[in-house]
Amino acid sequence: MxxxxxxxxxxxxxxxxxxxxxxxxxxxxxxxxxxxxxxxxxxxxxxxxxxxxxxxxxxxxxxxxxxxxxxxxxxxxxxxxxxxxxxxxxxxxxxxxxxxxxxxxxxxxxxxxxxxxxxxxxxxxxxxxxxxxxxxxxxxxxxxxxxxxxxxxxxxxxxxxxxxxxxxxxxxMIRSLSIASILAIILITLVIAFYIQYSLQPLCQLSQMTAVISLEDLGQAQLYLDNAPSEVKELAQTLTMLLSRLSQSWEKERQFVSNVSHELRTPLTIVHGYLQSVLRRQSNLTEIQIEALETAASEADHTIRLLQDLLDIARADSGYLRFQMKSYILNDLVEEVVMMAKKYSDRTITIESSIYPIELKTDYSRLKQVLLNLIDNAVKYSPSNTPITLKLNRFHHQAIIEVCDHGYGIPLQQQERIFERFYRVDESRSHTTGGSGLGLSIVKTFVEGMGGNVSVKSKLEEGSVFTISLPIIS
Incomplete structure (x- = not known):
């Protein structure tokens, strides 16, 4: 039953x-x-x-x-x-x-x-x-x-x-014939159902094969079924060719993003350096000139960081993103990150931890960038008079880092998409207030590259909690 x-x-x-x-x-x-x-x-x-x-x-x-x-x-x-x-x-x-x-x-x-x-x-x-x-x-x-x-x-x-x-x-005799007809219909229905299920198995197998193909496997994917009907075999061959073309297109797009990011970053860095040099010698400049140069320098700095994010994503997609994994004390690393964040923000940022030390193996610069991105995200999406809290804990063989704010919150239907590239909860925000939509994608890429995972819990008008789990040294 x-x-x-x-x-x-x-x-x-x-x-x-x-x-x-x-x-x-x-x-x-x-x-x-x-x-x-x-x-x-x-x-x-x-x-x-x-x-x-x-x-x-x-x-x-x-x-x-x-x-x-x-x-x-x-x-x-x-x-x-x-x-x-x-x-x-x-x-x-x-x-x-x-x-x-x-x-x-x-x-x-x-x-x-x-x-x-x-x-x-x-x-x-x-x-x-x-x-x-x-x-x-x-x-x-x-x-x-x-x-x-x-x-x-x-x-x-x-x-x-x-x-x-x-x-x-x-x-x-008519009643017997009616009963026999009903039983025959039931039997025929069962036989037809099993036969159709058997006939559709190649399509189900093809669906299962395509479902497990990841982005990295597009170029090597080969869909073939031995005992499938000729129509299904032709469909498998067509899908294989389609996946191959998708792989080539994706590779060209990845290479284009990587090349453009790399080629633009150097001249923009030089431009940003000249702008900073001119601003340091601003005695001969008017207020309007100083404001224009500061705006240009800010935009150049933002573009450089955007290009760096694009370059990191392109490297991660290509499998060329390398992590320098070494042993660190998480408590000290987080304290250093909080001190850096306080210099660029007037917000109250606190650390809560009852365990010391929490030792883990990670990439120092990557984890620091992850935490700075999450803190920056909390600053942008919460009122200026609310604090931001980083909670450290250890659970089994995982180090837990929670970045908590008391901001506007994220709608439930959008929480699964906020780690997508270029996705922003509020599309009306400009990059000066809402970012480019790559910050949380970089967070997910780096955390998963270091063997951990990241998740979010949020309620509207109550705030959000981003949780990072990383393996610790036992």
Whole structure:
């Protein structure tokens, strides 16, 4: 029962497997149902035609018998004798005169109940077509017509045949046929479902193979299935060529970013140096000139840092980003970072730690850049009168660093995307207030490159907590 519930829970209502199963099963059910209905109708018609033929034989024979008996006895006696000879327990005959009254009938008609006889009589008031009538839990075939002997009209002849036994057998057979059809439809549906699942396995395998292909594997990805249909093999070959083209395009883009970042960084550094040199000798400059030079120097510095971030990302994507992993005391490193951050900000930045020392193996400059980015992010997205707290802890074999602020918070639907490149929560912010959108991406790249991970928890109007986990030296 649990497996069935789990299967129903995991059932994809829009899957190709379900659509094919429902479509083919519905078509099969319509075919089998139509065949069963047609068979039932045909068998019923055969049953009626058989009794119609027998009744017609009686109708054709009766005038001959009446004429024969009438030559040997009184006409009324001969008529009754002829009817008696053709009657039996299942076949009843009676003749109505011109006043619509029964003039002669089979003796066995009295064996039927009065209600049955009355209903049969009411049926004979209408135009009788040979067909099956259901009367008081019994089934009868009725046929009627004029009775003439040597051109003399004797009345209306009605032949009633009780076919209850045959009809019951027929209905039992129909029920069996219906049950067999339902079971056949269920069996066909199950077989179709399993066959479709088996047929779609190559596509599922292809989907699983493509799902695990990472950015680094694009160029070496080879999708091939041994026992797959030719159409799926062609699809796999097409996807392989597509992945190869994507790899080439991605490599060209990566190389372009790396080259541009590298080529622009040097001249911009020189420009920034000249601007700083001129600003240091500002005695001959007007206030407007000084303001313009400071703006230019600030923009150049921002562009240099942006190019450095792009260069680091390009190196990380290419696998050329190297980490100088050495042993450090985390407490001392964080204290140094906080002192640096206080020089560039008038914010209150505190450290909370109950464990000393916390020793870990890391890249000093990379971790320092990570923490400065997170502190800078907290400064930008929190009011100026709120403090920023760095909490240090150790849990199992992990060093935990938490950067906490009391800022505006991040909407829940955006928390999973803030580590994406160039993604900013508030797109209306300029780079002077909201950054370029690369800071948190650099944080994630560096932390994961040092064997750790970073996450965020945030509530609107309450603040955010960025948590870094790095392996410690045990």
């Amino acid at each position: 649990k497996q069935i519930k789990q299967s129903l829970k995991n059932l994809d209502l829009f899957s190709l497997r379900l659509r094919l199963t429902i479509g083919i099963s519905t078509f099969s059910a319509l075919i089998l149902g139509s065949l069963a209905v047609w068979t039932s109708h045909k068998m019923q018609q055969i049953l009626i035609d058989s009794h119609k033929h027998n009744i017609q034989q009686i109708v054709d024979r009766l005038p001959h018998d009446i004429q024969l008996y009438s030559e040997m006895m009184q006409p009324e006696t001969g008529l009754q004798k002829a009817i008696n000879n053709l009657s039996n327990s299942n076949t009843l005959l009676f003749i109505k005169n011109s006043d619509n009254q029964i003039s002669i009938k089979s003796p066995t008609l009295s064996l039927l109940s009065d209600s049955t006889v009355n209903k049969l009589m009411s049926i004979t008031q209408m135009s009788i077509k040979p067909q099956i009538y259901h009367v008081n839990q019994s089934y009868f075939v009725l046929s009627g017509g004029s009775l003439q002997v040597q051109g003399k009209f004797l009345g209306k002849l009605f032949v009633v045949r009780d076919i209850s036994r045959e009809q019951m057998m027929f209905m039992a």
